[in-house]
Structures are given as structure tokens and as C-alpha cells.
Amino acid sequence: MATENQSLWQVQMSVGLTFETYSSLVNRLPNQSKHLNLLIFLAIYAVGLSVYSFMFDTFEGGRDNYAHFFISKYSWKYPRLLLDHWGKPAFTLVSSPFAQIGIRSVVIMNVILSAFTGYILFKTAIKTYTISSAFAGCLLLLFSPYFFVISASAMTEMMASTVIALVLYFVANKRFTAASIVFSSLVLIRTETFVFYPLIIAFFIYHKKYTDIPYLFLFPTLYTIAGFFYYNDPLWLISKSPYRGSVDVYGTGSILHFVKNLPVLIGWPFLLILTASILWFIVNRIQKKKLKEEPLLLLANGLWMLHLAAHSYAYWRGGHASMGLLRVFVPVIPAMAMVATAGIHHMLRKPRCLKSQLRGKIALMVLSMAQIAQPWIHLPIPYRYDEADKAMLAALDWYQQHNSSERKLYYYDLLIPYYLNLNPFDTTVCVEKFDFKEPSFNGENMVLYDTRFGAIEGMSNPKDFLYHPNLQLIQYFAPKITEKTFNGSDYEIFLFKTLNEKNSVDNIRTLDSLKTHKYKNKIPLFSNPFFAYGQDEFFEIFNADISEMISGKTFNILHINAKLRNLSRTDGLGFCISVEQGGEIKEFMSFPMDEWIDKRYRDQLLSGFNGFILKIFIWNQQKKTVEIEFDKLEVSLAEKIY
Incomplete structure (x- = not known):
């Protein structure tokens, strides 16, 4: 038994000393060499993820990716879209050049932002902590499951995470003016981040940076002025908010929904290190030990905990535009990573003995390597079209083969204009989210109704269309196996032709016949x-x-x-x-x-x-x-x- 313990000890010593030797060597390198090594790693990460993203049929965030892409792409043709509240004005402005090339270019923009966010976190951490701790924190961030998949998307959360990382960086470097200016853009990227204002203002007051507080409202003020001339409303950032849905639309759930899903959100290794770091921080406070970076850690903890509390409450109460989507937490993952990095550094800095130090470093290595696998463990990536998507693509292929481009198309699903390469803002070509009760049907046009988005966006059901006097059913599509929609109904797709006169064909009989031929x-x-x-x-x-x-x-x-x-x-x-x-x-x-x-x-x-x-x-x-x-x-x- 003694021999086995001795052998195990030798293995631990060998691995630990190897890790310690590498860390010591890297820590002795000049700053430029340290950053060069990191930049090489981040370049490999960015190129690899950019290539990997082309294996994705669809992206985290679903159809919202197409919505953001369309708004960004056509903002150059329709400048009013630069002030579109739902599209997030700051995101639209920055992503619009990339969107002119295509949605994949917007995805690559987010990949670049994710790598840059990792670099900013590293730069913030290296100011106080060791190279090994900073690099481990960077790994935790980049390979958090939802941070990883949002990096390979066209969503706004990635840009918001970059802004928060920059705010922490400027605060750590005592550049409060820069921090306040950058922070002011956040609410124009993710609306719910307005809840951070009391915290950030209190933080500035604590540091007696009173003159920097007005800069926190710089970008909202500029956009308010710009929007006033278009909307004729000085409070348009509030009155034009698109997030006024009911419980029926957004749903409701457990107040612990987000807490229970933290392993999926950030991965088990990250969660274990974050929990240990918070416990260490609490014990440190009880023992009244002062850390020079304590204000920064208080701000980082405050940001992600406030975000967690706000979304948990909103989802629990319902009707506050929270659907329980885990991706909304991506903006604060850099703050969580900052806390985890601090914990890694301080827990390994003063071990009780060499044995515990080596074990700690081995554990850190194992957890860091395990973190890299977390996106593939928790999420079905690369994302593929599901059965409902395949049914929609089959419907669109049929539509392209059997219909003239001169016909106007009414629809609800944003995959439709994307796949057909239509301009969704040109109402002479297509119309989204139309009112089926009072349709402006002129001539023989087409209606493509699906039960997933038609029920939510159009507040309608198939019977509203099947019994409509001016609609004739011409084709029907459905997944090979039944798939349920958000409201529990079966996913189905109906193609109708609009008529100037009353429909003389029984749509129900036509539907039965079409279903039989499937x-x-x-x-x-x-x-x-x-x-x-x-x-x-x-x-x-x-x-x-x-x-x-x-x-x-x-x-x-x-x-x-x-x-x-x-x-x-x-x-x-x-x-x-x-x-x-x-x-x-x-x-x-x-x-x-x-x-x-x-x-x-x-x-x-x-x-x-x-x-x-x-x-x-x-x-x-x-x-x-x-x-x-x-x-x-x-x-x-x-x-x-x-």
C-alpha cells in the first residue's frame, strides 16, 4: 500500500512540477511575450470557431438571428432601422457593415468579439494575478457552453459581454471616465441591463467619481435626441419598448430556473470554481482581510448576481419579457469569470504545503481541460435543422418551384424571407405579421402560415385561415413525426392562395386529401x-x-x-x-x-x-x-x- 501511495505521490509531483515549471517560465517572460502567446491562442480559437460555425445550420437564438441580421443589413437602405428598439441600436450600427456580406459575416464578427472579450479579461486579470490564473479564467470564459454558442451566432449578447468586460477593465485601471462612457452603450445593446444603473452609480459614488456619473447616460442621451426627430417622442426609448408581452406569450416558471441551469449555462468546472471563489471571498471578508482588488470583485459579483435576480424574478412573475432563455446570461459571464479568476489565484497563492499546492495545480489543470469539453457535453452542437425546420424548407422549395415571383407573400416565420432571399421590409414583395382578420389581399397572392410563429406573432390558429372566405388551401406540410409548438399544438404549415372572390372549394376536404398524399x-x-x-x-x-x-x-x-x-x-x-x-x-x-x-x-x-x-x-x-x-x-x- 505504501508503494502505491508513493507511486501516486510521484505522479502528482511530476505533473504538478511540470505545470509549476511552465507557469514560472511564462511568468518570467516579458509582458509582450505573454500577450503574444495569448494572442496566438485567441487567433487559433477565433479561426477554429469561425470555421466550425459553418457546420451550423441554425444558431442559438433561433429566428432572432435572422431578425437582427435583416435589421442590420437593411439599415443602410432604411435609416430608420438604426433606431429600431428591438434590433438594439448600438448593435445595429456596429454590425451593419458585416451584415452587408451576409449573416455568416455577422457570426464571424461575434467570434472576433468573443476572442477580444477573452483578451480583455486576461488583461484585467494579469494586472493583479498570475499568468496561469489569468489564462485559466480565460478558458473558463471562452468555453462556457452558452458563451461558446452565442459566439457562433448573430445575437446581441456577445457584444454586451464585451462591453461589460471593458467596463471591468477600465475600472481595474482606474479609468472611470472611459468605464462610464463604455457602460452607457450597454442599454442600447441589451435593454434589460438598465437594472445595472443603481449599482454602477453607487460604485462611482463610493469612489467619489461624481463628475463621471453623467457620462453613464451619454449614448442613451444621444440616441434619445436622434430618435426624437423621427418618433417625435422624447421618451421613445421607453415608450417604444417591444417588451410588453403577457404571460401567455412569454410564459412563467420557477424562480430557481436560472440557478438550476447554471451548470448548462457556464459548465460544471466553471461553476465549481466560481462557488469556491465566492465562499473564499466570504470567509476572507469575515476574517476582515482586505484585498486591493476588492471593489472590482464586489462590482463583478454585483453585476452577475443582480442580473440573476432580475431575470429570475421576471420569469417567475411572468409578463416581463423573460422566457427563461439561458442565453440572456451571456453578457455577465465575463463578470463571473473575473470572480473565478480571483478565486483561482488566491486559493493557490498560499497553500499550506507543497503537497496541497501541487494537488491544487493539478486540480486546476484538470478542471480547465474539462471546461473545454463543456459546450459539447451540455448542448447539441453544431446546431442542425430540426424536423419542423426541414418541413419548412420543403415548403419553401415547393413554393419556389410552383409560384411566380410577382406574387406577394404573407408570412410569420423569418426563415422564409432569409431562405427565399427576400427583403422583409419591402411590402410590395412580402408582408410579415399581418392581421388575418383584415388582410389587404389584392389579386392572387400567397399566404404561408405556420402554427409555431403564426400563433405567437399573429395570435391565430389554422382554423382562422382554413375557414377564411378569401383563402384557398393549395398545399400542406408537416414534420415526419409530430412536433409541438410553444403553445402545445402540432407544428404544421399551410400554403394558401388569396382570392378576390369567395372561395368555392372546401379547404377541410382539401386538407384531408393533402394529408393522405403525404x-x-x-x-x-x-x-x-x-x-x-x-x-x-x-x-x-x-x-x-x-x-x-x-x-x-x-x-x-x-x-x-x-x-x-x-x-x-x-x-x-x-x-x-x-x-x-x-x-x-x-x-x-x-x-x-x-x-x-x-x-x-x-x-x-x-x-x-x-x-x-x-x-x-x-x-x-x-x-x-x-x-x-x-x-x-x-x-x-x-x-x-x-
Whole structure:
């Protein structure tokens, strides 16, 4: 046992001394050499992430990426967009040159900003801490899961994080005027950062920098003046705020939602180091030990904790424009990284003995390396189009093939003008977020309605369009397997043609016909009425080896079409599908029976085997008396197209 402990000690000594030797050598290098090494690393990071971003079909933030891109791109053609509140005026101004090339250029701009933010954090930390601590803090920041994916997007959060990093840098260097001017741009990049004003003003008062406080309002004042001449409203930054949604739109959730998701937001290694750093800071305060950088750490902690409290409250109460999206925390991750860097430095600076010092440095190495893997552990990157996106792309391909460019297109989903290369601000070509109750339909135009954005942006549902007197349904698309939207409805896409006269075609019958044609190479398995009564645990619907039936045929889904007549109770009843092969269950699916009350069909994706036994049954888990009656129950395998 002693020999094993001695061997372990030798390994720890070897690794620790290697890390210590490298850190010591680097710390002895001139400042220019230190920065050159970091710049080389950040250049590799930026180039690598820029190339990697081209593997993304879509980006963190979803359709908001296209919205920001459109506003930035067309701000040169429509200058009013430079004052668009939703687009964030400061972000629009800076990103507009990149947007002229394309959305990928805006993404690369954010990659550059993320690398620059890492450099600023390093510059701030190296003023007080060791090179190894500063570099570790830089790694924690750059490879925080959400910081990483927002870097590869066209969203505003990355620019806001750069601003906060710069504010901390200028404060650390006692350049309060520069800090206040840079801070003043923040609210024009992320609106919710107005909550930082009491904290930053109190910080300036504490340091007796009274003359620098007015600079905190510099950019909002300049934009207020500029916007006054367009909006004729001196308070347009408040009155034109787009964030006035209800609970129905934004939703609500637990007040601990963001706290519980901190591991996903910043990664486990970062969270462990941050927690240890805060605990160390608290103990240090209790022992009344003064740190020269204490005001900076108080500001950094105050920024991210205030941000956490504000968003947690807003999401908990609902109706305050918070949907519980984790990406809103990206702006304050540099502040969190600053606190973590301080903790790393001070916890390793005065170890009790060489043994604990070595273990501490080994732990730091392991955690830093583990942090690099966090984006891939917590997030499904690179982001790919989901089934709903693929259905929309299929609809757009069909639209391009069958429709004249002279027709105006009404839509809700911003992927549509992006994919079709349309100018969303040219209402002679396309119209977004139109009012379906009073549409300005002139001539034969097109309406592309989807249940994801139509429900939120248009406050409508498919029936509003299917029963509209001047709309004729011409095509229908849906994912191969059912996907739910924000409000719980099935995702579907409807293409309508506008008519000057009243529609003489029954859209509902057309819809049924279009849905039927989405299933190719149908293999019928079961088609009968179904009745069951009793207390049995299982009621069998279908059980057979269908190997011969499917031999040489192509399918991807199990299609169930049903018409429920009677269901005496709903509790504890499951509609189950089991796929077995060689006595082994390959797939098992179950969903509540009460789904059939309002639903007529269900598609279940199957992996597909050369031969298997398919079982379909109703599971009466509570073994209570139940009566179930279907007027029609059809089961078939098919190849479904979008």
C-alpha cells in the first residue's frame, strides 16, 4: 500500500512540477511575450470557431438571428432601422457593415468579439494575478457552453459581454471616465441591463467619481435626441419598448430556473470554481482581510448576481419579457469569470504545503481541460435543422418551384424571407405579421402560415385561415413525426392562395386529401373498429410478425388513424407500441389514451428492422373497469414525406 501511495505521490509531483515549471517560465517572460502567446491562442480559437460555425445550420437564438441580421443589413437602405428598439441600436450600427456580406459575416464578427472579450479579461486579470490564473479564467470564459454558442451566432449578447468586460477593465485601471462612457452603450445593446444603473452609480459614488456619473447616460442621451426627430417622442426609448408581452406569450416558471441551469449555462468546472471563489471571498471578508482588488470583485459579483435576480424574478412573475432563455446570461459571464479568476489565484497563492499546492495545480489543470469539453457535453452542437425546420424548407422549395415571383407573400416565420432571399421590409414583395382578420389581399397572392410563429406573432390558429372566405388551401406540410409548438399544438404549415372572390372549394376536404398524399408505399396492418371492456391490464389491438409484409419495402413511420367514440375514463390508460426482434424489445412507446379525444391520427418514427414483431395494445395500469370504443382504428407502415 505504501508503494502505491508513493507511486501516486510521484505522479502528482511530476505533473504538478511540470505545470509549476511552465507557469514560472511564462511568468518570467516579458509582458509582450505573454500577450503574444495569448494572442496566438485567441487567433487559433477565433479561426477554429469561425470555421466550425459553418457546420451550423441554425444558431442559438433561433429566428432572432435572422431578425437582427435583416435589421442590420437593411439599415443602410432604411435609416430608420438604426433606431429600431428591438434590433438594439448600438448593435445595429456596429454590425451593419458585416451584415452587408451576409449573416455568416455577422457570426464571424461575434467570434472576433468573443476572442477580444477573452483578451480583455486576461488583461484585467494579469494586472493583479498570475499568468496561469489569468489564462485559466480565460478558458473558463471562452468555453462556457452558452458563451461558446452565442459566439457562433448573430445575437446581441456577445457584444454586451464585451462591453461589460471593458467596463471591468477600465475600472481595474482606474479609468472611470472611459468605464462610464463604455457602460452607457450597454442599454442600447441589451435593454434589460438598465437594472445595472443603481449599482454602477453607487460604485462611482463610493469612489467619489461624481463628475463621471453623467457620462453613464451619454449614448442613451444621444440616441434619445436622434430618435426624437423621427418618433417625435422624447421618451421613445421607453415608450417604444417591444417588451410588453403577457404571460401567455412569454410564459412563467420557477424562480430557481436560472440557478438550476447554471451548470448548462457556464459548465460544471466553471461553476465549481466560481462557488469556491465566492465562499473564499466570504470567509476572507469575515476574517476582515482586505484585498486591493476588492471593489472590482464586489462590482463583478454585483453585476452577475443582480442580473440573476432580475431575470429570475421576471420569469417567475411572468409578463416581463423573460422566457427563461439561458442565453440572456451571456453578457455577465465575463463578470463571473473575473470572480473565478480571483478565486483561482488566491486559493493557490498560499497553500499550506507543497503537497496541497501541487494537488491544487493539478486540480486546476484538470478542471480547465474539462471546461473545454463543456459546450459539447451540455448542448447539441453544431446546431442542425430540426424536423419542423426541414418541413419548412420543403415548403419553401415547393413554393419556389410552383409560384411566380410577382406574387406577394404573407408570412410569420423569418426563415422564409432569409431562405427565399427576400427583403422583409419591402411590402410590395412580402408582408410579415399581418392581421388575418383584415388582410389587404389584392389579386392572387400567397399566404404561408405556420402554427409555431403564426400563433405567437399573429395570435391565430389554422382554423382562422382554413375557414377564411378569401383563402384557398393549395398545399400542406408537416414534420415526419409530430412536433409541438410553444403553445402545445402540432407544428404544421399551410400554403394558401388569396382570392378576390369567395372561395368555392372546401379547404377541410382539401386538407384531408393533402394529408393522405403525404404517405407513400402504405403497408396496411390493421383496419377495423375496436371495442374493449373489463378490468384486464392489457387489451391487445395488434400482435404479429410482419417480416414478410415489409420485405423489400421502404417505410419510416407507423401511421395510426383513429376515431374514438367512447372512453369511460382516462386515468392510468396508455396506448402502447412495442417493437420486438429476437425476443428483445427494440423500441417501446406509450402515450395517454385521452390524446385520441381531440386527435385523429398519430405518426411514430421507427428505426426500421429487416424483420420484427409489432405489438399494439392498451395498457390499463390500474386494472380498473374501463370501456373503450373506436369507430375506426387503422394501423399502417408508410414512408412519409414532408
